[in-house]
Amino acid sequence: MTKYPRMNKSLLALAVAIALPSAYAQDNDQDDIEHIQIISHYDKLRTEAGSATLLTEEKLGEYEYDDIHRVLSSVPGVNIREEDGYGLRPNIGFRGVTPERSKKITIMEDGVLIGPAPYSAPAAYYFPQTTRMTAVEVFKGPAAIKHGPQTIAGALNLVTRQVPEFTEGAIDVAAGGDGYTKAHGYYGSVVNNIGFLIEAVNVQADGFKELDGGGDTGFDKNDILAKFNYRLKQGNFEHTFGLKLSYADEISDETYLGLTEADFAENPYRRYAATAPANMDTQHQQVMFTHNVSGENLNLTTRIYRNDYERAWLKLNSISGKSPQEVLYNLESDNNQRLYEILKGEQDSIVPGATDFLTMGTNDREYFSQGIQFDGDITLNVFDLEHDVSFGVRFHEDEIERKHFEESYDMKSGVSTLVEGSKRFTTLNVENTKAWSLYVEDQIKFDALTIGVGVRGELMDMHYHDNNNPNKWQDKTTRIWLPGVSGFYQLSDDAGILFGVHRGFSPASPAQPAEIEIEKSTNYEFGGRYNDGVTQFEVVSFFNDYSNLKESCGQSNCGDINQQDAEFNGGAAHVYGLEAQFSQRYPLNLQLDIPYGFVYTYTKGEFKNERYTKFAQWGKVRSGDPLPYLPDHQVSFNIGLSSDNWRTSLAVKYVSSMEEASGSSWDIGTDEFTLYLEGQEVPASTTVDFSASYDFDKYGQVYLKVDNLLDEDKIVSRRPYGARPGKPRQFTIGYKYQF
Template sequence: MTKYKGMNKSLLAMAVAVALPNAYADENAKDDIEHIQIISHYDKLRTEAGSATLLTEEQLGEYEYDDIHRVLSSVPGVNIREEDGYGLRPNIGFRGVTPERSKKITIMEDGVLIGPAPYSAPAAYYFPQTTRMTAVEVFKGPAAIKHGPQTIAGALNLVTRSVPEFTEGAIDIAAGGDGYTKAHGYFGSVVNNIGFLVEAVNVQADGFKELDGGGDTGFDKNDFLAKFNYRLQQGDIEHNFGLKLSYANEISDETYLGLTEADFAENPYRRYAATAPAKMDTEHQQVMFTHSMSTDNLSLTTRLYRNDYERAWLKLNSVEGKSPQEILLNPESEDNQRLYEILKGEQDSVVPGAANFLTMGTNDREYYSQGLQIDGDFSFNLFDLNHDLSFGVRFHEDEIERKHFEESYEMKSGISSLVENSKRFTTLNTEHTEAWSVYVEDKIKLDALTLGVGVRGELMDMHYQNNNNPNDWLDKKTRIWLPGVSGFYQLSEDSGVLFGIHRGFSPASPAQSSEIEIEKSTNYEFGGRYNDGVTEFEVVSFFNDYSNLKESCGQSNCGDSLQQDAEFNGGAAHVYGLEAQFSQRYPLNLQLDIPYSFVYTYTKGEFKNDRRTSFAQWGEVKSGDPLPYLPEHQVSFNVGLSADKWRTSLAVKYIGSMPEAAGRSWQEGTQEFTLYLEGQEVPSSTTVDLSASYDFDDYGQVYLKVDNLLDEDKIVSRRPYGARPGKPRQVTVGYKYQF
């Protein structure tokens, strides 16, 4: 792997930079290097094809969410699986793709891939802190043709704060239940035509779970950002140069271990003593150089970027060689009862003639991703038709190096402690990808019809190396082209219809042999949009036709150490549904307004073939079996009351029940597979959040928020090991001051 390490430095040595005005932005928006936001947002009808949603800074500040799961609850077509209650490691899917670690969507920050290794290991164990974002954009269907490599479901773009044109700054401090605190501040200005911005965030909590024997179950996250820019005008050409530096770290006392059904019913926030040593320790850095140039009809943007991420997660793997899932599903059996008592700390793990029972594993990984990305937009007239040509090319390189090891712990008097000199390495490997991506799309204006015709190409060279065995390696190449056609027909000044069809794909990891097929689908959508400046309405139907559905086994969704990082073919599948959103502001009188919105998502996913697998969520599936962790119905309703100096808002979110597994257990000759959680469901849930604020003009603003107002106890998942809860009621009070 020496040759790849050399490339790391050589890529960063490239001297060029250019920055993108934006694929879907209005022409009026193409004037600022910091305008990484892609969707224009005005009180008029949006005419871009494809389904796209923008959450503005005002909307993000309404409920002061730190959890991206809660932020996206107002976006149609989003399916999530909660995990830790705080959204530390989000599980996000669009239009029915698996939400597991958000690995099937393209995640960007300021238009650049932000996942630790988006090609080699797309599971997003790092996710930017939502608190510091000023906009969130969601693209689905043909709207995502410019963003890859994951192109079946769509893309999520997180927009950071721009360098201000004048001196400005702000502080935001808050405190709440379970030891929650937030401290957020920024300051920016322009000196001698050089603009700068510095920003810092700390969010922490003691946690809401109650550890047997006592102790924290929370987290502590820090995030620092610095930006610099310089503008230069040369005749009709405007140049913008930018530098972005960011650093983030996290320490969280998190575990994968949940509870038995009986223990959850008695106290859903209990945590077993065996999980006390669990800890996630992460660190992330980003450097990005940007240069943009623009004229009246041409704009070019180049970004040179580098992301580094390290993580080490200590967590329980097994008890006396047995998976915690087996123990928690049947804790009263003769084989499991003693192990269950050890988990709870009610029995010592060391007895005469026995070994140490608790095996804790640390998944230690190092990642990097880097690349050079050029995007452009050219407007011209040809054959009396208006053309808007968008194009882009990106060279991207990423890598994951796994250094997993296990250690023995013993349970004595309710305390889990390390056995010295018990460290043993389990997984030592490296996966590396070099990828060229290109896209071109021409939007042609034909009277009331805007027609978009485009294609995206992904050209990947992948390498896998077992670092324990120099002879165990794999090289493979993937070349795929993904065409798409989309359109918007404007019926009137306030309404129009949209349609599209495009090919989507999700790459297999470098370690997988040719038996694992690329995930591919043909995706269709049709809908309508209305906006008269007061009332906004959009409804979109979609149908994704998979030629092969692919899934991978991670500890978070599988729990089987023998299948760690293995991938499985699911064959043909269909996912279809309807997304609807409606919003309006009703003036109660001259002083009071009632803003309200309604979002509904219907999604149905099912296998279209009979297949026998050993994947922990599938087993033996038959045509018509539903996809796991996909609710059919989701409803979100927001209503508020606002005046000149104060406002209050209420958000209600309903998520229907979701199957924990798709198929059934099977046996054939001497082979057998037990599908845990067969026939079980994550129950439906309704969550209510409340927020309120009062503005003291020059003296700042105070706000109150209550997450989970009704204090609903809900099971959010039983994977990988037992039932786990969402966050209980949390009351937070905060203060903001801007200058």
């Protein structure tokens, strides 16, 4: 198989045929090319069914977050597992799905799938740089029926900066604690009807963890974006042609190894000497061509895209053949105590009578994803009823090639040193998926009632082969149709109720055996919203009924090298909850306003069957056992004080405790399973962030922000190997200048 196959001629012909229609369309601004749906009607009641949240550029700039975890803290129904404190590898879930590597939500940039291999290997080890986004859109429930392949929880769309209509640019520089710096700038203009935009970002930090023996524990990320567009008016139709080119890379000194409970209590920011060589090295490139045609009552957008991603992550896999979790959670053993001392660099790995090498594994992977995507929207009047019909089709192909290898390291005098000639390959395989996706949804208006009826189809052909064994291969075909019905009834100019039901699914990867089922659920929601132009309020209840809950073992959540990438059936499960959000702006006088709001999420997830599993987060589960890493309660409260040229903001986020594991250890005859972290919880936490800014008008803006103002030392996770902290208090001061 060619490493990076090109689109064949028939696909290019189809692209051209789709990209150049001379069709009807409705007046539509350029934002619609990147935005999935404009839902920012702050001054009037939104009448679409389904749950949708838009975070605007103004909202994103309020706290100047680089971490998508913190950005989404103001969105109801989002469940998160923190990992490195900086959000380098986000773990995001919606409505109770596992947050692990954001693999159960559909992630897009400018309306296009952006994960490295969304079908074949959906774990999102690449995530776009949040700093350069001008909007973030979140869709849940029936609102997400247009987006897949992950359709149980919802979709996240990240919107990049538009090509400006006039010459403009900006710079944004900042510096803060732990060696943090940010340099961000863009410039755009229009020359002879051709618009262009160049944007670049560098974000880096030395890291807040203290490595035994010294050394950086931070990261260095670069992101470069170039956009070009050309607008053409032909009769009643307006065409916009766009080209987007982007490049991103990252070097980060990150590890999966955490601390024992005792070491965390003494110094939560310590890092053991054995992790000194750990390093993540990534590169990402994207090319996308876009064409939009708009006219009186129809809008058509075509996207042709190609993403390439490479990553190599060197990290500790084992010591003397044992998983680090087996060592850290069983220090009563004399041998484990010795291995623990080696991890800390307090003993040498080679002494008379004992040789205990550290095994460092490099998960070297190459990905590509490419496709042609066509989306349209038409407004019709049939039998005196107004129909707003959305439709789309996409051909997508993605692939992951794994080239994993391990090397031995020797701990000597507190320094972990490579043993020359110890390299050995472990996993060598390829997974590939070709998928056709299509959807159609009709929003029909009956006076005050709008009913949406739609269906999504996912037609997938998957292939797996083991490069170590040419006789080990597998082909899989999946055809699934996912209907949905939603509605909104407008009670008054300011209030209405919404409801919906839809089928959701999550595909199994190409390498999994036939007994691993796809994840399927039937999802319900009911709620209402209110907006009188001053006060906005929305409350939505949801219930997801899983016929089969599925989970996979990755090193980030499982830690068992022998089960890497294996998937497990969890059977029937229920997830239900409530999402509420309220916002208001109170004027103190003609010069001062107090904007404030809160977001509350209640989520309960539980198994509805009994089964024995060897998955590291489940073990033996019984009906009623809770799902791991899912807090019952989350509350965010934001309050500010703003004037014409200055503002201050305070954000408080509370997250209740979360189970580390669902079930229990078990023993059946000769078959047994030890569930580490059985009965353990991630403790509840409260995080306070503060920001302030002063605008000097034509001389720019100065801003100050403090993340984790109260400097809370919190355990954010014990997976896969020991307790790990969130980011400590960090002061940052920055300057922005626009022209």
